[in-house]
Amino acid sequence: MTALAFVVICTVALFSTRGFAWGAQGDVLGVRFGADGDRTRVVIDLDKSTQGRVIDTGAAGRVTLALNGVAPGRGLNGGGSGLVRSYQVSASGGASRIELELARGSEIERRFLLPPGDGVAHYRYVVDLKAVGGAIAASRPAPRTTPAPRRAERPLIVIDAGHGGKDPGASGALTREKQVTLAAALVLKTELERTGRYRVRLTRADDTYVDLYRRVSIARQSDADLFISLHADAGSDPALRGASVYTLSEQGAGRAVREFTRTDNWHRELHLPGRDPSVDRILLDMTQRATQNRSAQFARVLLTHLEGSDHPLLRRSHRDAGLAVLLAPDVPAVLLEMGFITNPEDERLLTDERARRRLMKSVADGIDRYFREPTAPLMTASTDGAGQP
CATH class of the missing domain: 2.60.40.3500 (Immunoglobulin-like)
Incomplete structure (x- = not known):
């Protein structure tokens, strides 16, 4: 759990x-x-x-x-x-x-x-x-509570190599996106397993096509603690370069809730009581908000480690969007654009084995720090109506 x-x-x-x-x-x-x-x-x-x-x-x-x-x-x-x-x-x-x-x-x-x-x-x-x-000292006996049990098993990280099979992704002068994402995912898996602190699962381990929603299902069905999708960016300007990290936007969060509640048994998937629809909806909104908080927390940590490793970053490196792979309401998730495959220097870094290992070592260090830090708050205050009960 x-x-x-x-x-x-x-x-x-x-x-x-x-x-x-x-x-x-x-x-x-x-x-x-x-x-x-x-x-x-x-x-x-x-x-x-x-x-x-x-x-x-x-x-x-x-x-x-x-x-x-x-x-x-x-x-x-x-x-x-x-x-x-x-x-x-x-x-x-x-x-x-x-x-x-x-x-x-x-x-x-x-x-x-x-x-x-x-x-x-x-x-x-x-x-x-x-x-x-x-x-504050109680003026009457406080109700008894049961302490939360500590998690016994190691956190599970699901690594998603973007694209694959019939979907090659973006193309550079020398390679395609699906090749660099798979190579990076395999290196990151090795780096994480080397620590002995994590369990790791890949959404694909070879050049196969995996549907976007299937990738999300893999993370949810695995009871993942973190989902990271690896990609390589593309742009019309060949001078544009640098990594960026995407988390789910507010509009995407609304889409996620709509997608999730289409089925009749959605409350069972989150182990909700199912006795009162309004209560279940509140709990789903709280879960979605907690997931967004934790995703944003990991994104900040990850970007700090990428910057510290001197890996080039976009000027606005933390972005948000309603990307399909970020839609799980109960699994913290980010999408890492490792660089622009359409930029010659970024493409060189993405295809160079030593540079790729350095980059994935920084990502692994960011994951380590994320799991050492206190978790993000369950709810955030906002004035735009997001996460309303």
Whole structure:
């Protein structure tokens, strides 16, 4: 099981058992949480629209909100998650009062109202909290939690040699893209296996054609911890040269979710409960966001190591796109353009055995550093509506 899969499973349990009491009556339907160590998202499900007002900002160990014009249901209180120790919903004049007792010093990062949509039939008032201090002494017993088990096996890296077989890719003066990507993939596999710290799988080990979506399926079915697709760029200007790294764009993330939810059993593929479509969709969005965060984290690490090895880089070397091989919602993935096969100097580096080994050694070092660093946050705050519950 990947670390990301474990996060999703823990989140499923969180949504299923904590902070998810449904009101017997009233306009507040329920309260849900999604959390990691530094951020917590609070989702308040509502029967109708509302305007929120902040009463307590968190300075006294409590965040309190008033939601105007909505009535609280009965029995809406319980344990929270992440930065929230517990919550309570009560009546306050013509409003519902939402009290969040904090487990750590926190502040409101943003809050917004979502109308019905994306398969969800009700309104959602969302509050994003971020940590700004240490633990706060509990005024009541905190709910017991189970510590996360440590992963026993080595991380699995899936290396994708771009193109192949009937698809030659771009052409240089001396070689074709499918040849240099396969040669690089074999070298990278050797470099990673030499460390003894990783398991490695190739999407192709010879000159065969593999469908783009099959490449993604290989990574997902293998329960991969990281997917890296190797390519060689091409351009109309022969002077253009340098490597770049692509991660999934926001538009691509939306496409990924649409592609993934086309089948009836998509929630089973992510081990989601399948009892409530809106909950499953929230969990899928959180998984997609976590994957994007980790992909971006690896891209930054990788580019740092490439730059440190004096390998030429494009001026804007971290790019994003909706590329098919980056669409897995639960496997961190990057596409590395190793250089321009249409540039004579880059083509020489891509076809030279020693230069290729140096380049792949830098990639392997980047993978090493990525797995030594703390994982990226589960959720990020944005203002463009991406990753909304």
